[in-house]
Structure formats: structure tokens, C-alpha cells
Amino acid sequence: xxxxxxxxxxxxxxxxxxxxxxxxxxxxxxxxxxxxxxxxxxxxxxxxxxxxxxxxxxxxxxxxxxxxxxxxxxxxxxxxxxxxxxxxxxxxxxxxxxxxxxxxxxxxxxxxxxxxxxxxxxxxxxxxxxxxxxxxxxxxxxxxxxxxxxxxxxxxxxxxxxxxxxxxxxxxxxxxxxxxxxxxxxxxxxxxxxxxxxxxxxxxxxxxxxxxxxxxxxxxxxxxxxxxxxxxxxxxxxxxxxxxxxxxxxxxxxxxxxxxxxxxxxxxxxxxxxxxxxxxxxxxxxxxxxxxxxxxxxxxxxxxxxxxxxxxxxxxxxxxxxxxxxxxxxxxxxxxxxxxxxxxxx
Numbered sequence: 001x002x003x004x005x006x007x008x009x010x011x012x013x014x015x016x017x018x019x020x021x022x023x024x025x026x027x028x029x030x031x032x033x034x035x036x037x038x039x040x041x042x043x044x045x046x047x048x049x050x051x052x053x054x055x056x057x058x059x060x061x062x063x064x065x066x067x068x069x070x071x072x073x074x075x076x077x078x079x080x081x082x083x084x085x086x087x088x089x090x091x092x093x094x095x096x097x098x099x100x101x102x103x104x105x106x107x108x109x110x111x112x113x114x115x116x117x118x119x120x121x122x123x124x125x126x127x128x129x130x131x132x133x134x135x136x137x138x139x140x141x142x143x144x145x146x147x148x149x150x151x152x153x154x155x156x157x158x159x160x161x162x163x164x165x166x167x168x169x170x171x172x173x174x175x176x177x178x179x180x181x182x183x184x185x186x187x188x189x190x191x192x193x194x195x196x197x198x199x200x201x202x203x204x205x206x207x208x209x210x211x212x213x214x215x216x217x218x219x220x221x222x223x224x225x226x227x228x229x230x231x232x233x234x235x236x237x238x239x240x241x242x243x244x245x246x247x248x249x250x251x252x253x254x255x256x257x258x259x260x261x262x263x264x265x266x267x268x269x270x271x272x273x274x275x276x277x278x279x280x281x282x283x284x285x286x287x288x289x290x291x292x293x294x295x296x297x298x299x300x301x302x303x304x305x306x307x308x309x310x311x312x313x314x315x316x317x318x319x320x321x322x323x324x325x326x327x328x329x330x331x332x333x334x335x336x337x338x339x340x341x342x343x344x345x346x
Contacts, residue, residue: 001216002154002238008212009219012151016223016231017089019148023140024085027110028093030137031081035074038117038129041067051120054113058099070117077113080104088146088226106228107145114138147231153220153272154236155213160248163213166206167199167255168192182242186297189247193254193299200255217256224258224271233273236314240276241283243293246300249274260306269306279316281324284332287313288339295343313340 001007040047047055047069055069058076065071079101082093087103104110114137118130165177174180174188192199200206200214220232235253237245253259253270260269278287291313294300304311315336320329 002156002236009215012153012216012219013223015151016147016227019151020146020227021085021089021091023144023146023148024081024089024091026140027137028078028081028085030133030140031074031078032095034133034137035071035078037133038070038074038121039068040070040126040129042069043067045124045126048116048120048123050116054116058101060099062098070120073113073117075099076101077110080113081110084110084146104146107141111138111141114141145228145230147223147227150230150234151223151232152234152236152275153216153232154238154277156238157240157242157245157248159209159213160237160245160252163210164189164248164251166210167251170204170206171199171201173199182244185242185244186247189244189251190297190299192251193247196261198255199251213252214256217252217258221257221271229271234275234312235272236275236277238277239279239283239319241278241280241286241290243290243297243300246274246276246294250303268302270303273307273310273312274303275312275314277314277316278336279319279323281320281328281332284315284320284336287315287336288343291340292343292346311344 055072058072060072060075075098079097079099082097083103085091121127121130168174168177223231258271262268278284315333
């Protein structure tokens with residue numbers, strides 16, 4: 001939504017729902033096709049106990065499938081997928097499910113059911129039947145989950161400054177955050193991130209900027225809860241130029257419930273990767289020092305550790321070109337990459 005006022009919480013929800021619908025339509029079609037293909041009779045092969053349990057859980061009363069456990073299992077799987085599509089996207093499966101079954105809680109459950117079918121086929125010498133449609137469906141679920149593709153959140157650092165300044169002023173924590181020096185901002189933000197106390201109050205009326213940013217982040221929290229953690233993984237900070245730019249996003253994530261808390265309510269881990277985007281020539285030159293200062297903060301370092309020692313950093317090819325020309329831009333990008341690698345390695 002960086003620079004685009006029409007990208008808001010509703011847009012984000014629409015994008016996530018539309019992507020999920022594409023994935024679920026594919027899974028429904030392929031599962032239905034598998035049900036037609038895997039007509040193996042229990043009179044000719046002995047499935048695994050796990051497959052038989054999966055078939056029985058479908059409670060398929062059709063007399064035509066009583067000796068076809070794979071088809072029974074897939075009737076149940078299709079029914080669960082249909083319920084999932086209805087709950088996640090409002091999508092009605094065609095053809096309709098033959099039995100009532102609860103929705104999948106997450107894509108890994110669907111993946112386990114498919115793996116059960118694959119293992120059972122292999123147990124009685126029919127593994128070749130799993131090397132076509134079933135193999136591709138399993139691969140599809142592992143790659144696309146119920147979300148299809150990850151969405152990145154992205155906003156300009158200047159917007160974060162204004163929003164955090166208003167939140168701090170309204171709660172009485174700091175009357176003029178924008179007037180603070182960088183070290184004062186970092187100290188203040190660290191204090192706020194050390195407490196479970198929210199800055200935003202439901203009884204206070206805020207500006208459109210504050211409400212819009214919080215609404216987007218709350219939509220992101222809902223999308224992650226609904227479609228899985230891979231649905232949104234990154235928060236990109238355009239025009240990042242300081243450590244406080246990173247901590248401001250952490251404060252906003254905390255306000256939206258996108259920070260994992262300890263039992264005492266204190267923020268322990270971020271639910272998203274905070275990704276600074278350094279764009280101007282000056283910011284490219286300072287980026288290693290900025291990241292080194294961030295890593296030196298115990299709280300920030302702990303967040304990186306909680307996310308598997310993973311830190312993504314973006315460099316702005318377009319804006320640095322506009323700022324310094326293509327020759328200067330190319331050299332500064334090269335130099336920044338080398339120095340950032342050294343910083344991260346250290």
C-alpha cells in the first residue's frame with residue numbers, strides 16, 4: 001500500500017480470499033478426479049489400517065462404494081475440502097459433497113490425508129498409482145497451502161512515524177515524538193515494546209491514517225489465522241533510514257496483535273519478518289551501520305533468533321538510480337551488499 005491509497009484492509013482481505021479460492025478450486029477438482037480413478041476394491045488389495053480408518057471416518061453410506069475404501073476416504077476428504085472452501089472463501093463446491101464433514105483446520109491436515117493414501121497404495125504394490133495426479137496434488141498442497149502465494153505488507157517509513165507519534169501523544173507517553181533525536185526515539189520505542197500495555201484505546205478517536213494502518217494490520221492478523229502463517233510473512237519498510245524505523249513497525253505489529261507474547265503478556269517474537277528497504281544513496285551507505293545497531297539491541301536480536309536467525313534486507317535499485325544516477329547507484333548497491341553480508345555474518 002506504499003503510495004497507493006486504494007490498497008487498504010478490504011483490498012488485502014480480497015486478495016487473500018481470491019488467492020485461496022484459486023487453490024481450493026484446484027484441490028477440489030483434483031480430489032474429485034482421484035475419487036473416480038482410485039476404485040481399488042478391498043477384495044483385491046488390503047489397505048493400511050490408517051487408510052481404513054480414514055475411509056470409515058467419511059461415514060459414506062453408498063452401497064456402491066462399500067468395498068472401495070480409497071473412494072470412501074476421498075469422499076470424506078472432498079467433503080472436508082468443500083467445508084474448508086465454504087468457511088475460508090464462501091465458495092460452494094461443485095459437485096456438492098456427498099457427506100457432511102468438518103473443515104480442515106490447516107493445510108497440513110489435508111496433506112496428511114493425502115500422504116495416508118499414498119502410503120497405503122505403496123503397502124500393497126500400487127505405488128505407481130500415486131505417481132500421477134496424487135503426486136502432483138501432494139506437491140501442490142505443500143507449495144501452495146490454502147493461501148496460494150504469500151502477500152507482503154509494505155508502507156513508507158514516514159507513515160509509520162506519523163502513526164506512532166499520534167498513538168504516543170494520545171496515550172500521554174510522548175507529546176512530540178517527531179521532535180525526538182534518533183537515540184531518544186529508540187529508547188522510547190524499546191520501553192513501549194517491553195510492556196504489554198497497548199497504546200491504542202477503543203474510546204479515543206484517531207486520524208484516518210492511524211485507523212487505516214491498524215485496520216490493515218488487523219486484517220493481516222485475520223488472514224494469517226485463517227489461511228496460515230505463510231499467507232503473509234514480510235513487512236517491508238520503504239525509505240528505511242534508521243533503527244527507529246524498524247522499531248516503529250514492531251510497535252504497530254504489537255498494537256495489532258502480531259507479536260507473540262510470553263505468559264506475562266510481554267512481547268517475545270514478531271509474527272512477521274521486518275524488512276527494511278534502503279533506497280537513497282545516503283541510506284545505502286548507512287545501511288550496514290543501521291543493521292549493526294539493530295542487531296546490537298537485545299530485543300531485536302532475540303526477534304531475529306526467534307525467526308530462525310533470518311533477516312531479509314531490500315535494496316532500492318530504482319530510487320538509488322534516480323538519486324545518484326545509474327553508475328553511482330550500481331556501485332553503491334554493490335558496496336552495500338558486500339558490507340551488509342559482512343555485518344550479518346558478524
